[in-house]
Amino acid sequence: xxxxxxxxxxxxxxxxxxxxxxxxxxxxxxxxxxxxxxxxxxxxxxxxxxxxxxxxxxxxxxxxxxxxxxxxxxxxxxxxxxxxxxxxxxxxxxxxxxxxxxxxxxxxxxxxxxxxxxxxxxxxxxxxxxxxxxxxxxxxxxxxxxxxxxxxxxxxxxxxxxxxxxxxxxxxxxxxxxxxxxxxxxxxxxxxxxxxxxxxxxxxxxxxxxxxxxxxxxxxxxxxxxxxxxxxxxxxxxxxxxxxxxxxxxxxxxxxxxxxxxxxxxxxxxxxxxxxxxxxxxxxxxxxxxxxxxxxxxxxxxxxxxxxxxxxxxxxxxxxxxxxxxxxxxxxxxxxxxxxxxxxxxxxxxxxxxxxxxxx
Amino acid sequence: xxxxxxxxxxxxxxxxxxxxxxxxxxxxxxxxxxxxxxxxxxxxxxxxxxxxxxxxxxxxxxxxxxxxxxxxxxxxxx
Numbered sequence: 001x002x003x004x005x006x007x008x009x010x011x012x013x014x015x016x017x018x019x020x021x022x023x024x025x026x027x028x029x030x031x032x033x034x035x036x037x038x039x040x041x042x043x044x045x046x047x048x049x050x051x052x053x054x055x056x057x058x059x060x061x062x063x064x065x066x067x068x069x070x071x072x073x074x075x076x077x078x079x080x081x082x083x084x085x086x087x088x089x090x091x092x093x094x095x096x097x098x099x100x101x102x103x104x105x106x107x108x109x110x111x112x113x114x115x116x117x118x119x120x121x122x123x124x125x126x127x128x129x130x131x132x133x134x135x136x137x138x139x140x141x142x143x144x145x146x147x148x149x150x151x152x153x154x155x156x157x158x159x160x161x162x163x164x165x166x167x168x169x170x171x172x173x174x175x176x177x178x179x180x181x182x183x184x185x186x187x188x189x190x191x192x193x194x195x196x197x198x199x200x201x202x203x204x205x206x207x208x209x210x211x212x213x214x215x216x217x218x219x220x221x222x223x224x225x226x227x228x229x230x231x232x233x234x235x236x237x238x239x240x241x242x243x244x245x246x247x248x249x250x251x252x253x254x255x256x257x258x259x260x261x262x263x264x265x266x267x268x269x270x271x272x273x274x275x276x277x278x279x280x281x282x283x284x285x286x287x288x289x290x291x292x293x294x295x296x297x298x299x300x301x302x303x304x305x306x307x308x309x310x311x312x313x314x315x316x317x318x319x320x321x322x323x324x325x326x327x328x329x330x331x332x333x334x335x336x337x338x339x340x341x342x343x344x345x346x347x348x349x350x351x352x353x354x355x356x357x358x359x360x
Numbered sequence: 361x362x363x364x365x366x367x368x369x370x371x372x373x374x375x376x377x378x379x380x381x382x383x384x385x386x387x388x389x390x391x392x393x394x395x396x397x398x399x400x401x402x403x404x405x406x407x408x409x410x411x412x413x414x415x416x417x418x419x420x421x422x423x424x425x426x427x428x429x430x431x432x433x434x435x436x437x438x
Contacts, residue, residue: 036438038438039437039438040438041438125438126438127438128436128437128438129436130434130436133436150438151434151435151436151437151438152435152437152438153369153370153433153435153436153437154369156368156369156435157435158435173409173416173434174407174409174434177434178406178407178433178434187370187437189437194438220416220432222368222432227378231414231430232414233411233414233415233416233430233432234411234414234415234416235416236415236416
Protein backbone atom coordinates (compact mmCIF):
# COMPACT_ATOMS: atom_id res chain seq x y z
CA UNK A 1 0.00 0.00 0.00
CA UNK A 2 1.03 3.56 -0.62
CA UNK A 3 0.66 6.08 2.19
CA UNK A 4 -0.97 9.48 1.60
CA UNK A 5 2.44 11.09 1.72
CA UNK A 6 3.75 8.69 -0.88
CA UNK A 7 0.72 9.23 -3.11
CA UNK A 8 1.32 12.96 -2.94
CA UNK A 9 5.07 12.68 -3.48
CA UNK A 10 4.65 10.56 -6.59
CA UNK A 11 1.45 12.27 -7.77
CA UNK A 12 2.86 13.64 -11.05
CA UNK A 13 4.02 10.15 -11.93
CA UNK A 14 0.88 8.41 -10.64
CA UNK A 15 -1.41 10.36 -12.94
CA UNK A 16 0.25 8.76 -15.96
CA UNK A 17 -2.02 6.15 -17.54
CA UNK A 18 0.83 3.67 -17.73
CA UNK A 19 1.74 4.05 -14.08
CA UNK A 20 -1.20 4.78 -11.76
CA UNK A 21 -1.17 3.57 -8.18
CA UNK A 22 -0.61 0.01 -9.29
CA UNK A 23 2.55 0.94 -11.20
CA UNK A 24 3.87 2.95 -8.29
CA UNK A 25 3.37 -0.12 -6.10
CA UNK A 26 5.38 -2.15 -8.60
CA UNK A 27 8.21 0.35 -8.20
CA UNK A 28 7.90 0.23 -4.41
CA UNK A 29 8.07 -3.55 -4.45
CA UNK A 30 11.10 -3.60 -6.73
CA UNK A 31 14.72 -3.96 -5.66
CA UNK A 32 17.68 -2.80 -7.72
CA UNK A 33 21.41 -3.26 -7.12
CA UNK A 34 23.48 -0.44 -8.59
CA UNK A 35 27.12 -1.44 -9.02
CA UNK A 36 29.42 1.55 -9.33
CA UNK A 37 28.31 4.83 -7.74
CA UNK A 38 30.37 6.93 -10.14
CA UNK A 39 29.58 8.82 -13.33
CA UNK A 40 26.80 6.48 -14.38
CA UNK A 41 25.75 5.32 -10.93
CA UNK A 42 25.06 8.83 -9.58
CA UNK A 43 22.35 9.83 -12.10
CA UNK A 44 20.88 6.33 -12.06
CA UNK A 45 20.62 6.41 -8.26
CA UNK A 46 19.21 9.94 -8.07
CA UNK A 47 16.37 9.11 -10.45
CA UNK A 48 15.61 5.63 -9.16
CA UNK A 49 15.38 7.02 -5.65
CA UNK A 50 13.31 9.95 -6.87
CA UNK A 51 10.92 7.61 -8.66
CA UNK A 52 10.34 5.47 -5.57
CA UNK A 53 12.07 2.15 -6.25
CA UNK A 54 11.47 0.42 -2.90
CA UNK A 55 14.89 -1.02 -2.14
CA UNK A 56 18.20 0.00 -3.66
CA UNK A 57 21.64 -1.51 -3.10
CA UNK A 58 24.71 0.63 -3.75
CA UNK A 59 28.00 -1.12 -4.33
CA UNK A 60 31.25 0.83 -4.68
CA UNK A 61 34.56 0.22 -2.93
CA UNK A 62 36.01 3.58 -3.94
CA UNK A 63 36.35 6.86 -2.07
CA UNK A 64 35.33 10.24 -3.48
CA UNK A 65 38.11 12.17 -5.20
CA UNK A 66 37.94 15.81 -6.23
CA UNK A 67 38.47 14.77 -9.86
CA UNK A 68 35.17 12.83 -9.67
CA UNK A 69 33.06 15.87 -8.88
CA UNK A 70 32.60 17.25 -12.39
CA UNK A 71 30.42 14.29 -13.28
CA UNK A 72 29.55 12.40 -10.08
CA UNK A 73 26.74 14.72 -9.09
CA UNK A 74 25.84 13.09 -5.77
CA UNK A 75 29.02 14.31 -4.10
CA UNK A 76 30.28 17.64 -2.79
CA UNK A 77 33.76 19.03 -2.18
CA UNK A 78 33.51 18.29 1.54
CA UNK A 79 32.87 14.59 0.79
CA UNK A 80 36.30 14.02 -0.73
CA UNK A 81 38.13 11.08 0.79
CA UNK A 82 34.90 9.48 2.05
CA UNK A 83 33.20 6.31 0.84
CA UNK A 84 31.07 6.78 -2.27
CA UNK A 85 28.53 4.18 -1.18
CA UNK A 86 28.07 5.70 2.29
CA UNK A 87 27.87 9.32 1.13
CA UNK A 88 25.47 8.32 -1.65
CA UNK A 89 23.27 6.62 0.95
CA UNK A 90 23.20 9.74 3.10
CA UNK A 91 22.29 12.06 0.21
CA UNK A 92 19.71 9.70 -1.24
CA UNK A 93 17.92 9.15 2.07
CA UNK A 94 17.66 12.93 2.41
CA UNK A 95 16.21 13.02 -1.09
CA UNK A 96 13.58 10.34 -0.43
CA UNK A 97 13.10 8.75 3.00
CA UNK A 98 10.55 6.29 1.59
CA UNK A 99 13.29 4.32 -0.13
CA UNK A 100 15.33 1.65 1.63
CA UNK A 101 19.04 1.89 0.86
CA UNK A 102 21.57 -0.88 1.42
CA UNK A 103 25.28 -0.21 1.01
CA UNK A 104 28.19 -2.42 0.01
CA UNK A 105 31.36 -0.32 0.31
CA UNK A 106 33.59 -3.11 -0.96
CA UNK A 107 34.67 -4.57 -4.26
CA UNK A 108 32.52 -6.83 -6.39
CA UNK A 109 34.22 -10.18 -6.88
CA UNK A 110 33.62 -13.53 -8.48
CA UNK A 111 33.02 -14.91 -5.00
CA UNK A 112 30.58 -12.34 -3.59
CA UNK A 113 28.55 -11.50 -6.71
CA UNK A 114 26.02 -14.34 -6.81
CA UNK A 115 25.00 -14.14 -3.17
CA UNK A 116 24.45 -10.41 -3.56
CA UNK A 117 22.53 -10.67 -6.82
CA UNK A 118 20.09 -13.14 -5.24
CA UNK A 119 18.75 -10.31 -3.07
CA UNK A 120 17.73 -8.03 -5.97
CA UNK A 121 15.33 -8.11 -8.93
CA UNK A 122 17.60 -6.24 -11.28
CA UNK A 123 21.27 -5.27 -11.59
CA UNK A 124 22.60 -1.95 -12.91
CA UNK A 125 26.12 -2.08 -14.36
CA UNK A 126 27.69 1.34 -13.92
CA UNK A 127 31.23 0.04 -13.43
CA UNK A 128 34.35 1.32 -15.15
CA UNK A 129 36.35 -1.79 -15.96
CA UNK A 130 36.00 -4.97 -17.96
CA UNK A 131 36.71 -7.35 -15.13
CA UNK A 132 33.67 -6.08 -13.16
CA UNK A 133 31.51 -6.10 -16.28
CA UNK A 134 32.22 -9.78 -16.93
CA UNK A 135 31.69 -10.69 -13.27
CA UNK A 136 28.31 -8.92 -13.45
CA UNK A 137 27.38 -10.67 -16.67
CA UNK A 138 28.21 -14.16 -15.45
CA UNK A 139 26.65 -13.77 -12.01
CA UNK A 140 23.50 -12.26 -13.54
CA UNK A 141 23.16 -15.14 -16.00
CA UNK A 142 23.64 -17.69 -13.21
CA UNK A 143 21.13 -15.93 -10.96
CA UNK A 144 18.77 -15.14 -13.84
CA UNK A 145 18.68 -11.36 -13.27
CA UNK A 146 18.40 -8.72 -15.98
CA UNK A 147 21.28 -6.26 -16.26
CA UNK A 148 20.86 -2.65 -17.31
CA UNK A 149 24.23 -1.80 -18.82
CA UNK A 150 25.88 1.51 -19.65
CA UNK A 151 29.43 2.28 -20.74
CA UNK A 152 31.32 5.34 -21.92
CA UNK A 153 34.24 6.34 -24.03
CA UNK A 154 34.99 10.07 -24.24
CA UNK A 155 31.93 11.55 -26.01
CA UNK A 156 30.26 8.24 -26.82
CA UNK A 157 28.03 6.01 -24.74
CA UNK A 158 26.48 2.55 -24.98
CA UNK A 159 23.27 1.38 -23.32
CA UNK A 160 21.68 -2.07 -23.33
CA UNK A 161 19.57 -4.42 -21.27
CA UNK A 162 21.17 -7.84 -21.06
CA UNK A 163 19.82 -11.19 -19.93
CA UNK A 164 16.26 -9.87 -19.96
CA UNK A 165 13.72 -12.70 -20.25
CA UNK A 166 16.39 -15.02 -21.58
CA UNK A 167 17.59 -12.43 -24.11
CA UNK A 168 21.17 -11.84 -25.28
CA UNK A 169 23.88 -11.23 -22.69
CA UNK A 170 27.01 -9.09 -22.71
CA UNK A 171 29.02 -12.14 -23.76
CA UNK A 172 26.77 -12.58 -26.82
CA UNK A 173 28.11 -9.20 -27.90
CA UNK A 174 31.69 -9.37 -26.62
CA UNK A 175 32.43 -13.01 -25.68
CA UNK A 176 35.68 -12.24 -23.86
CA UNK A 177 37.43 -9.22 -22.35
CA UNK A 178 39.71 -7.29 -24.73
CA UNK A 179 43.26 -8.57 -25.21
CA UNK A 180 46.03 -7.89 -22.75
CA UNK A 181 47.45 -4.82 -24.44
CA UNK A 182 47.16 -2.01 -21.92
CA UNK A 183 44.58 0.25 -23.45
CA UNK A 184 42.50 1.41 -20.52
CA UNK A 185 44.24 4.74 -20.06
CA UNK A 186 42.01 7.25 -18.38
CA UNK A 187 40.28 8.43 -21.52
CA UNK A 188 38.58 11.50 -20.14
CA UNK A 189 34.89 12.34 -20.30
CA UNK A 190 32.75 15.44 -20.52
CA UNK A 191 30.71 15.73 -17.33
CA UNK A 192 27.29 15.52 -18.96
CA UNK A 193 27.83 12.30 -20.92
CA UNK A 194 27.48 9.91 -17.96
CA UNK A 195 24.39 11.93 -17.03
CA UNK A 196 22.79 11.36 -20.42
CA UNK A 197 23.71 7.67 -20.56
CA UNK A 198 22.82 7.16 -16.88
CA UNK A 199 19.32 8.50 -17.50
CA UNK A 200 18.81 6.18 -20.45
CA UNK A 201 19.73 3.41 -18.03
CA UNK A 202 17.37 4.63 -15.29
CA UNK A 203 14.58 4.81 -17.88
CA UNK A 204 15.13 1.15 -18.76
CA UNK A 205 15.07 0.19 -15.07
CA UNK A 206 11.76 1.98 -14.52
CA UNK A 207 10.17 0.46 -17.64
CA UNK A 208 11.24 -3.04 -16.57
CA UNK A 209 9.86 -2.54 -13.04
CA UNK A 210 6.63 -1.04 -14.38
CA UNK A 211 6.28 -3.58 -17.16
CA UNK A 212 5.68 -0.88 -19.75
CA UNK A 213 7.19 0.24 -23.04
CA UNK A 214 9.78 -1.45 -25.20
CA UNK A 215 12.85 -2.73 -23.37
CA UNK A 216 16.31 -2.27 -24.90
CA UNK A 217 16.87 -6.02 -24.87
CA UNK A 218 18.69 -7.54 -27.83
CA UNK A 219 19.74 -4.02 -28.76
CA UNK A 220 22.77 -1.88 -28.15
CA UNK A 221 22.06 1.81 -28.26
CA UNK A 222 24.92 4.12 -29.14
CA UNK A 223 24.91 7.83 -28.46
CA UNK A 224 27.47 10.35 -29.67
CA UNK A 225 27.40 13.53 -27.65
CA UNK A 226 29.33 15.50 -30.27
CA UNK A 227 27.16 14.67 -33.26
CA UNK A 228 23.79 13.82 -31.60
CA UNK A 229 23.87 10.58 -33.52
CA UNK A 230 21.82 7.87 -31.90
CA UNK A 231 22.02 4.40 -33.41
CA UNK A 232 20.53 1.13 -32.28
CA UNK A 233 22.27 -2.08 -33.24
CA UNK A 234 20.64 -5.49 -32.96
CA UNK A 235 22.38 -8.20 -30.92
CA UNK A 236 21.49 -11.82 -31.53
CA UNK A 237 21.65 -14.40 -28.80
CA UNK A 238 24.54 -16.81 -29.03
CA UNK A 239 22.81 -20.07 -28.20
CA UNK A 240 26.11 -21.95 -28.06
CA UNK A 241 27.24 -19.82 -25.16
CA UNK A 242 26.70 -21.56 -21.83
CA UNK A 243 27.76 -20.07 -18.52
CA UNK A 244 27.74 -22.81 -15.90
CA UNK A 245 29.81 -21.30 -13.11
CA UNK A 246 31.78 -18.20 -12.21
CA UNK A 247 35.34 -18.12 -13.50
CA UNK A 248 38.15 -18.21 -10.99
CA UNK A 249 39.95 -15.22 -12.47
CA UNK A 250 38.42 -12.14 -14.04
CA UNK A 251 41.55 -9.99 -13.93
CA UNK A 252 42.20 -11.04 -17.49
CA UNK A 253 43.41 -7.68 -18.67
CA UNK A 254 46.55 -8.13 -16.57
CA UNK A 255 46.20 -4.50 -15.54
CA UNK A 256 45.44 -3.25 -12.06
CA UNK A 257 45.59 0.16 -10.48
CA UNK A 258 47.28 1.15 -7.25
CA UNK A 259 47.69 4.50 -5.55
CA UNK A 260 51.13 5.72 -4.57
CA UNK A 261 51.37 9.01 -2.70
CA UNK A 262 48.03 10.20 -4.18
CA UNK A 263 49.03 9.29 -7.74
CA UNK A 264 47.12 6.50 -9.47
CA UNK A 265 49.54 4.04 -11.02
CA UNK A 266 48.58 1.38 -13.54
CA UNK A 267 50.35 -1.90 -13.05
CA UNK A 268 50.82 -4.88 -15.30
CA UNK A 269 51.61 -8.40 -14.18
CA UNK A 270 54.60 -10.49 -15.18
CA UNK A 271 52.61 -12.47 -17.73
CA UNK A 272 51.61 -9.35 -19.67
CA UNK A 273 55.20 -8.11 -19.37
CA UNK A 274 56.58 -11.23 -21.03
CA UNK A 275 54.08 -10.81 -23.86
CA UNK A 276 54.62 -7.09 -24.28
CA UNK A 277 58.39 -7.44 -24.45
CA UNK A 278 57.91 -9.04 -27.87
CA UNK A 279 55.87 -6.07 -29.13
CA UNK A 280 56.61 -2.46 -29.95
CA UNK A 281 55.99 -1.16 -26.46
CA UNK A 282 58.71 0.94 -24.88
CA UNK A 283 60.44 -0.40 -21.76
CA UNK A 284 62.09 1.84 -19.25
CA UNK A 285 64.63 0.18 -16.98
CA UNK A 286 65.25 2.44 -13.97
CA UNK A 287 67.79 0.14 -12.31
CA UNK A 288 71.45 1.03 -11.99
CA UNK A 289 73.57 0.03 -14.97
CA UNK A 290 75.44 -2.63 -13.01
CA UNK A 291 72.31 -4.51 -11.95
CA UNK A 292 71.82 -7.89 -13.58
CA UNK A 293 70.26 -9.49 -15.53
CA UNK A 294 70.05 -6.87 -18.29
CA UNK A 295 67.00 -7.02 -20.52
CA UNK A 296 67.17 -6.88 -24.29
CA UNK A 297 64.24 -5.47 -26.18
CA UNK A 298 63.91 -3.31 -29.27
CA UNK A 299 62.29 -0.43 -27.42
CA UNK A 300 64.44 -0.47 -24.28
CA UNK A 301 65.49 2.69 -22.44
CA UNK A 302 67.98 2.42 -19.59
CA UNK A 303 67.78 5.42 -17.29
CA UNK A 304 68.67 4.85 -13.61
CA UNK A 305 66.19 6.52 -11.24
CA UNK A 306 68.57 9.29 -10.12
CA UNK A 307 69.16 10.39 -13.74
CA UNK A 308 65.48 10.41 -14.68
CA UNK A 309 64.81 14.13 -14.27
CA UNK A 310 67.76 15.11 -16.48
CA UNK A 311 66.94 12.60 -19.19
CA UNK A 312 63.15 12.92 -19.20
CA UNK A 313 63.11 14.04 -22.86
CA UNK A 314 64.24 10.57 -23.93
CA UNK A 315 60.95 9.06 -22.76
CA UNK A 316 58.13 9.10 -25.33
CA UNK A 317 54.74 10.42 -24.28
CA UNK A 318 52.76 8.98 -27.18
CA UNK A 319 53.48 5.28 -26.67
CA UNK A 320 52.83 2.83 -23.87
CA UNK A 321 55.85 2.83 -21.63
CA UNK A 322 56.39 0.00 -19.18
CA UNK A 323 58.61 1.04 -16.29
CA UNK A 324 60.44 -1.60 -14.30
CA UNK A 325 63.14 -2.21 -11.71
CA UNK A 326 64.13 -5.17 -9.56
CA UNK A 327 61.08 -5.41 -7.29
CA UNK A 328 58.65 -2.69 -8.39
CA UNK A 329 59.48 -0.02 -5.82
CA UNK A 330 61.81 2.33 -7.70
CA UNK A 331 59.68 2.05 -10.83
CA UNK A 332 56.70 3.31 -8.80
CA UNK A 333 58.74 6.28 -7.61
CA UNK A 334 59.76 6.92 -11.23
CA UNK A 335 56.13 6.82 -12.44
CA UNK A 336 55.07 9.06 -9.58
CA UNK A 337 57.71 11.62 -10.55
CA UNK A 338 56.98 11.49 -14.27
CA UNK A 339 53.19 11.63 -13.78
CA UNK A 340 53.16 14.38 -11.20
CA UNK A 341 55.89 16.69 -12.47
CA UNK A 342 56.21 15.95 -16.19
CA UNK A 343 52.60 15.18 -17.18
CA UNK A 344 53.11 11.59 -18.36
CA UNK A 345 49.92 9.54 -18.73
CA UNK A 346 51.22 6.56 -20.64
CA UNK A 347 53.18 4.72 -17.96
CA UNK A 348 52.68 1.23 -16.57
CA UNK A 349 54.48 -0.27 -13.64
CA UNK A 350 55.71 -3.83 -13.73
CA UNK A 351 54.11 -5.14 -10.56
CA UNK A 352 56.66 -6.69 -8.16
CA UNK A 353 59.44 -5.96 -10.64
CA UNK A 354 61.69 -8.06 -12.79
CA UNK A 355 62.11 -10.67 -10.06
CA UNK A 356 58.44 -11.67 -10.53
CA UNK A 357 59.16 -12.42 -14.21
CA UNK A 358 62.33 -14.36 -13.54
CA UNK A 359 60.63 -16.57 -11.02
CA UNK A 360 57.88 -17.66 -13.38
CA UNK B 361 30.62 -1.98 -55.11
CA UNK B 362 30.84 0.78 -52.52
CA UNK B 363 30.37 -0.01 -48.85
CA UNK B 364 29.81 2.55 -46.12
CA UNK B 365 32.05 1.90 -43.11
CA UNK B 366 31.45 3.35 -39.64
CA UNK B 367 33.96 3.41 -36.79
CA UNK B 368 33.12 4.01 -33.15
CA UNK B 369 35.10 4.97 -30.05
CA UNK B 370 38.85 4.34 -30.09
CA UNK B 371 38.55 2.76 -33.55
CA UNK B 372 37.45 6.11 -34.97
CA UNK B 373 40.48 7.66 -33.28
CA UNK B 374 42.86 5.13 -34.79
CA UNK B 375 41.41 5.49 -38.29
CA UNK B 376 40.90 9.24 -37.81
CA UNK B 377 37.48 8.98 -39.35
CA UNK B 378 34.05 7.91 -38.16
CA UNK B 379 32.60 7.27 -41.61
CA UNK B 380 34.09 6.42 -45.00
CA UNK B 381 33.15 4.75 -48.25
CA UNK B 382 35.23 1.87 -49.56
CA UNK B 383 35.22 0.26 -52.99
CA UNK B 384 35.49 -3.48 -52.73
CA UNK B 385 35.06 -6.73 -54.60
CA UNK B 386 34.59 -8.68 -51.36
CA UNK B 387 31.22 -10.26 -50.93
CA UNK B 388 31.79 -11.98 -47.60
CA UNK B 389 32.10 -9.85 -44.49
CA UNK B 390 35.25 -11.72 -43.38
CA UNK B 391 37.03 -10.80 -46.65
CA UNK B 392 35.91 -7.21 -46.38
CA UNK B 393 37.13 -7.09 -42.77
CA UNK B 394 40.61 -8.18 -43.93
CA UNK B 395 40.65 -5.33 -46.44
CA UNK B 396 39.73 -2.84 -43.75
CA UNK B 397 42.43 -4.20 -41.43
CA UNK B 398 45.03 -3.98 -44.20
CA UNK B 399 44.02 -0.38 -44.71
CA UNK B 400 44.20 0.33 -40.96
CA UNK B 401 46.74 -2.16 -39.56
CA UNK B 402 46.48 -0.72 -36.05
CA UNK B 403 42.99 -2.18 -35.76
CA UNK B 404 44.49 -5.67 -35.88
CA UNK B 405 45.46 -5.39 -32.22
CA UNK B 406 42.13 -3.98 -31.10
CA UNK B 407 38.91 -5.65 -29.99
CA UNK B 408 35.72 -4.94 -31.89
CA UNK B 409 32.51 -6.42 -33.14
CA UNK B 410 31.09 -5.76 -36.60
CA UNK B 411 27.49 -4.91 -37.41
CA UNK B 412 26.08 -5.02 -40.94
CA UNK B 413 23.03 -2.86 -41.49
CA UNK B 414 22.67 -2.33 -37.75
CA UNK B 415 22.75 -6.01 -36.82
CA UNK B 416 25.84 -7.63 -35.33
CA UNK B 417 27.04 -10.17 -37.82
CA UNK B 418 29.54 -12.99 -38.33
CA UNK B 419 32.05 -13.33 -41.17
CA UNK B 420 29.70 -15.37 -43.34
CA UNK B 421 27.31 -12.51 -43.96
CA UNK B 422 27.22 -11.29 -47.56
CA UNK B 423 27.52 -7.63 -48.39
CA UNK B 424 25.69 -5.65 -51.03
CA UNK B 425 26.34 -2.17 -52.38
CA UNK B 426 23.86 -0.75 -49.88
CA UNK B 427 25.53 -2.35 -46.86
CA UNK B 428 26.57 -0.26 -43.89
CA UNK B 429 29.35 -1.93 -41.95
CA UNK B 430 29.97 -0.65 -38.41
CA UNK B 431 33.06 -1.45 -36.32
CA UNK B 432 32.30 -1.20 -32.63
CA UNK B 433 34.81 -1.62 -29.76
CA UNK B 434 33.80 -2.50 -26.19
CA UNK B 435 33.70 0.50 -23.85
CA UNK B 436 34.65 0.13 -20.20
CA UNK B 437 34.19 3.65 -18.83
CA UNK B 438 31.55 4.56 -16.33
